[in-house]
Amino acid sequence: MTVKTRFAPSPTGYLHVGGARTALYSWLYAKHNNGEFVLRIEDTDLERNSQEAVDAIMEGMEWLGLEWNEGPYFQTKRFDRYNEMVDKLLAEDKAYKCYASKELLDEVRAEQEANKEMARYDANHPKIKAANDAAKDGDPCVIRFRNPKEGSVVFDDQIRGRIEISNTQMDDLIIRRTDGSPTYNFCVVVDDWDMGITHVIRGEDHINNTPRQINIYEALGAPVPTFAHCAMILGDDGAKLSKRHGAVSVMQYRDMGYLPEALNNYLVRLGWSHGDQEIFSREEMIEFFSLNAISKSASAFNTDKLLWLNNHYIKTSAPEYVAEHLQWHLDQQGINKDNGPAITDVIKLVGERCNTLVELAEQVRYFYEDFSEFEAGAAKKHLRGVAKEPLEAALAKVEAMTEWTTENLHQMIADVCAELEIGMGKIGMPLRVAVTGGGQSPSVDAVMQLVGKDRCVARIKMALDFIAEREANA
Template identity: 45%
Template structure:
């Protein structure tokens, strides 16, 4: 979109204006308002015109309505109303020539014919500004749904300090795509008491209007439980191509045919594919000598050592070593 052309048209129509205030003036304005206990916002100094500052470069501000209010029916939060007197004439183009986020998102969404904006509740304060801009530009105002924040186990907003926050990070940790989708769709939404959803069921039952407005807590243990369910329900053939990269990450060269045979023996226990690869890696790694001192400590009493010596004798006596003869031994 040609943001500058749109802004110049708005200035010509009296919907926007040049603001020559310096950063120092704006800071002094905020400090004075703070001292007087007033809301900190632009005071409209250049709203009705004013002399340009020699050598200065102006920002451009949107001329927000002074009266009335902005209301919308949020699909998550219900009816939200904000008085225009609570808003100020916000910047749509900075003095360096860069258009601002709130301006660009309106122009871009209108050009893309976006009919529903779904975003975090931290954007609620942007919505009345954007609705006024939609109307000033003659655009259709889309519907809005502001979903609640996701909290970590400590009740604080989910962030990198809680661990992985990128979906690809969870893939690398060995979580299956259906498990991730199933868990995410249940954050702040429910369909009765049902916990497990196929993708077809998600498409059938999910409605943005049914999302709760209260914040959701990200429970890693529940995600692991869901992932274990999907691992159990998957076939070894389906798990194989997703499991092999985890052996490579461990530096283990794994034989596909052997992995395929081993998967059923680990499906019941592993909660992630990464865990499964770690538990299965011993199959492909040559045994190392056990330190004598550690062996004496571990095999205290002699009974364990006796059993191992007996097992060694039985294996050595086998004419053919395979799964069946080892089991019989």
């Protein structure tokens, strides 16, 4: 048997974190078993669907690298197939027409609640039975599935273990509406059957749907797939993850400067484990993944841990790869990487200091753009009269330098310290502020080498002018 999983989102919004984790687990299980992964768009909710949401789901999947073997399939293009199966059940008396109006059903439900009975559809209720008996061919009706009235539905959930639901707890659900459109629970069953889905991995909010769907599989004579229901994701305050916890859309994490590897690594550990290992390559995730290692308990989202992982991937990924993802952020911040050193060299130097690509873009700006003022705090502390002589000595040596290398710049700083009998900080920090505009940067000799001689000369002169003006105003 070829293992076949699917991710089947509804296009009513973006691809959220919970959906992305479900997609990742489904994708990993298929890959681990040398199987196939299907993308299906469940777009039967015609009022809430949007092409924008479809595009957002596809963009999120592609960004995460969760490529699919089949699809995307769209349920709205399969209505003929669903209706064929509805008609099959009608012909076999496994489904029936119901003519009861919504108003009548609301009335019956109110009576049931008043009598402290379970509020549910009851085909034998006198009012519903009377409405059905009085109907004529051509009157508007829905098609209801004839759910078994005895026994239980039992299934072995791969995460939660044995689950049993009595058929008396389920009513005869609608499988085709009055407008002729099929409903979610029915479409899902026909799709999974037609597409050969062997394993359904989804959120725990679908547990109530599963026994209903199993009864429909069996009524159609279709094989019942294996189910695995994942626990929900909570915010760090213990409440269900939502917009108020920050970004919940996958592409928001792209916008906030995360690499897809970091988000995938974080999501896979949000409910699944392999010993004490925290960092997983894509290949390791595929090799080690199993459904029985997924926790039954809800997982709490921890942004600090995600930032730590992102910093790891920025530091350890090939600079060329980081540059591909950084480009979007450079564009957003209006930084032209053609106006300076090779971006890969800058990433090697600055990358390990940054938790996000947004930070990285901000940190590389001074390599590609000149600035007209210094960071106020850094300038106040380091561009003082005492820095004038060391900066003038450094400027003279920089201007005379014929080979612009990190080693020569390091030696230049050492020579200034020796000649003026000062500590490294007395020249290093003023130089750093002069060349970068701020007080934080990697080793100043390496920074100067990448910034380039002309820019360094101009910036040191600007720092000396700043000191002169400061002294004049004093």
